[in-house]
Amino acid sequence: MSVSVVSPVFIGRREEIASLAAPMGRVQASEPAFVLIGGEAGVGKTRLAGELTARASEAGFLVLTGQCVELGAEGLPLAPLVDALRMLARTTSPELLADALGQAGARLSRLLPELAPDGVVRPAGQDMQTAQLLELVLGLLVRLSATRPVMFLIEDLHWADQSTLELVAFLARSLRAARVLLVATYRSDELHRRHPLRPLLTGWERSRSVDRIELRRFNRGEVTAQLAAILGDLPATGIADVVFDRSGGNAYLVEEIAGVVRSDGDPADLPPSLRDVLLSRVDGLSPQAQRLLRTASVAGRTVPDRLLAAVAGIEETELFAALREAVENHLLLVDSSGNGYSFRHALTRDAVYEDMLPGERVRLHAAYGAALAGDPGLAGDEPLLAAALAHHWYAALDLPRALPAAIDAASHAMASYAPAEALRHLERALQIWPRVDDAGQRTSLDQVEVTRLAADAAYRSGAVGRAQALLADALAELPAESDPARRALLLEQYAAAQRDSGLVSEAVASLEQALALLPAGQPSRAHAVVLASLAGALLRRADMDGAAETASRAVAAADAAGARDVQAHVAITLGSARSYLGPAEAGLGPLRSGVQLALDLDIPVTALRGYINLSDVLELLGRHAEAAQVASEGLELAVRAGLARTMASYLIGNQAEPLLRLGQWDEADRLTAEALKTLPEGVFGATLLQLRAELAAMRGRYDDAARELRDARRAMGDTTDFQFTYPACYASALIALGQGEPSAARDALATALAGAAIPGAARYAWPVLWLGMRAEADEATRSRDRREEVPAETARRCAVLAQVAAGLEIPAPPSRGYQALVAAEHRRAVGADEAEAWSAAIAAWQETGEPYQLAYAQLRLAEACCAAGDRQSAVRPVQQAHAVARRIGAEPVAAEAAALARRARLSLDLAKTGDEPTSAAQPEPADDFARFGLTEREREVLLLVAAGRSNPQIAQVLHISAKTASVHVSNILAKLGVSGRVEAAAVAHRLGIASQSPV
DSSP states (O other), X not given: OOOOXXXXXOOSOHHHHHHHHHHHHHHHTTOOEEEEEEESTTSSHHHHHHHHHHHHHHTTXXXXXXXXXXXXXXXXXXXXXXXXHHHHHHHSOHHHHHHHHTTHHHHHTTTOGGGSGGGOOOOOOTTOOHHHHHHHHHHHHHHHHHHSOEEEEEEOGGGOOHHHHHHHHHHHHHXXXXXXXXXXXEEGGGXXXXXXXXXXXHHHHTOXXXXXXXXXXXXXXXXXXXXXXXXXXXXXXXXXXXXXXXXXXXXXXXXXXXXXXXXXXXXXXXXXXXXHHHHHHHHTSOHHHHHHHHHHHHHOSEEEHHHHHHHHOOOHHHHHHHHXXXXXXXXXXXXXXXXXXXXXXXXXXXXXXXXXXXXXXXXXXXXXHHHHHHOGGGGSSHHHHHHHHHHHHHHTTOHHHHHHHHHHHHHHHHHTTOHHHHHHHHHHHHHHGGGOTTHHHXXXXXHHHHHXXXXXXXXXXXXXXXXXXXXXXXXXXXXXXXXXXXXXXXXXXXXXXXXXXXXXXXXXXXXXXXXXXXXXXXXXXXXXXHHHHHXXXXXXXXXXXXXXXXXXXXXXXXXXXXXXXXXXXXXXXXXXXXXXXXXXXXXXXXXXXXXXXXXXXXOHHHHHHHHHHHHHHHHHTTOHHHHHHHHHHHHHHHHHHTOTTTHHHHHHHHHHHHHHHTTOHHHHHHHHHHHHTTOOOHHHXXXXXXXXXXXHHHHTOHHHHHHHHHHHHHHXXXXXXXXXXHHHHHHHHHHHHHTTOHHHXXXXXXXXXXXXXXXXXXXXXXXXXXXXXXXXXXXXXXXXXXXXXXXXXHHXXXXXXXXXXXXXXXXSHHHHHHHHHHHHXXXXXXXXXXXXXXXXXXXXXXXXXXXXXXXXXXXXXXXXXXXXXXXXXXXXXXXXXXXXXXXXXXXXXXXXXXXXXXXXXXXXXXXXXXXXXXXXOOOOGGGGGGGGTOOHHHHHHHHHHHTTOOHHHHHHHHTXXXXXXXXXXXXXXXXXXXXXXXXXXXXXXXXXXXXXXXX
């Protein structure tokens, strides 16, 4: 056997290896890392990756590797993941493998059957989603990394299919606090302007968490060292210069030219083109070996040995002689499985393949297709078979065979969580269809059905616009005399794409058109499906009456047709509609039955929708603890089903919200923070961010609240769904009121208040209405503090809000609590006797068990009692307001209660409730002037103004210029609405802070 042309020692790359040590160290310290290794073909990416895997193994890493496969335009779906799973399965004991896979084993078996529990592969369900696969792989890596650090190497990312790119992008942004090192190599010279990898690389370049290494070519000294290592001695004088000149420092070309030098050839005689350099070594082989290499190149970079033998069609003795010759000359390698061969470098395979005549390539592709069709076991792996057949028949120009093969490949791709690849196969089938006379007979389908399947693949891959266009084509192609049920189901699918494009009214119209096609009085599955979709669309359009009536009809149709999956889905819609129509309890029965049926049928997506809606209705009813428990149960299912970043975000929000209402703020904070580490997108992330914004505002952390709310609005996008828009308006107004800006709060609430009468929106409208009336009350109180008349406009706005409140539904106890707050704020705004109204609000919130609103109402009752001169009656409520607010962390309410107690000389000691009011602990003065919107510095300046200090004296005390002090005083006068320093001091004295020692 000849001497290897591969250097036995690792040459150069000291800087690169040093830079790789940092991410490895981070992973060992429980922080994930992502490394990209780019460079031109042959520059040494694979060798560097191999050195990295060796070092990782020595450091105790579990190393998993996978390679993207170039197989026509479609690629092989998730090939590197399948490689990694196979490696894991074959190197891990069954017990440890079962522990690591957990619930993911059944679903991942669609990719690799040997992972199936008890050897039974779980069939693809109707609710299968690509997002589930991403979650399952993430969970598997996290579990593996709990035992030892993991390195997942993906080679040749430039050949990756769309699903693999989505997986890598997902892992890059979602791995958090896991000991996982993700490494990917790619050819930088393959990335044309529209290559799908380019936008991902652009995004990763901006991320500080991604380490990117671009391999350069070897310099002259490194080429000399590489030659010396390959030849076993320093090259003869001048040889290194010639090799460096001819190779340009490309490591693979150096190896190829070294083979010529080792055979006593002259490197200077090599042809100038890269392709010819590579082929020069092939030309030195026997004709039999050359023919075998050409045959192998048509299969791709790797080919199973039995398949190669079947296609080559030569005697076994000649076959092995030719294989040995190709292996000894380092053109082919025995692959890692030991059951096939691969080209040592893709450049050689490309050169051999492109050197063949077109007719020769077509003949060999046809031979591969015939061999695989005759004996599917020759493919080696079942997932490879369908894609390989589609590729070879198409490349062989055998369109009649390529057509059914493409459809079969699409079916396998859909079952393997790769809808984007399924779409490409189906679109190719649609291109071929008109050129195959007996297309329908060969596929047992018609063109309309193939178009529908393509639309389904587009929809599942997120290309909703493409799905809509394909369905429009299918509807146009469907003959007018066709089965009405078929057209109706196509319209239902079309409506789903319209709905998810934001065209809800158009979706309703399409569904009504579909329903009109179906014969009345003849319930069928088509009836049930269309009615269920129509009920859901009406629910999205906030037509609760229509949704409930249509859902009832859908339930009856599903029962008659025995469509149990539809029964589960529509029961949940019916329960949601009935709950929002009221009484809310009316929807609990259908919701619970829908969840249970979905669980029995093993439809996790439907069951999770039920858990979300059931916990939401329980929260609507004010049954906070029960709502949190139901959401927790749903969350367990979401994790098992691989939906932790999508539907689980809703469930975490539905678990955190009742905890927020119950005053368990630290737990709500922890839950939402942990969930956001997985970077949920769109409305899934907005749900969590809105809750965090509200929590931060109630805690008085207004900058944090504003940041969370800004992120939430960005995540929401253009949605007009009131369950997102109303809470966003509420949080915005809460921030503004906390910062003493009632007019800004009024502006924030304007849009929501204009739509407060939307059917079903009462639950979200009541809190908004409360803050609207509170803003008016704060504005009126500010006017009275200035000894001004309350503007007539304030009274007019209060009357409008009161009228809206009078016409708003009261679906549950929390809404009654907000109704009481609105009434009490109204009385505060107009200066009427408030005590009775605040007492009613306290009673309402005691019934719901929500401490924040309770503390606020107690504070306002104490304030009203003090204003009426009844200090004794103010003692208990101010003490309770302060104690409750301090317990839950509502610092603004606690501080305002303390400020009131100090001004009215009331004790905050609950143990002294029966005693005569005494002086209280002194709070920070800042909170007394929150209603005026004064900054911290302006409040400091006001204390000094009240103490009689001049501008120069203020400047001296605060270490600022006299001009700056003058600006602060002017701003204070404007915000307080007073004409001079004396009036400003009077306001400070009236509110009881002037006795504070000035700064």
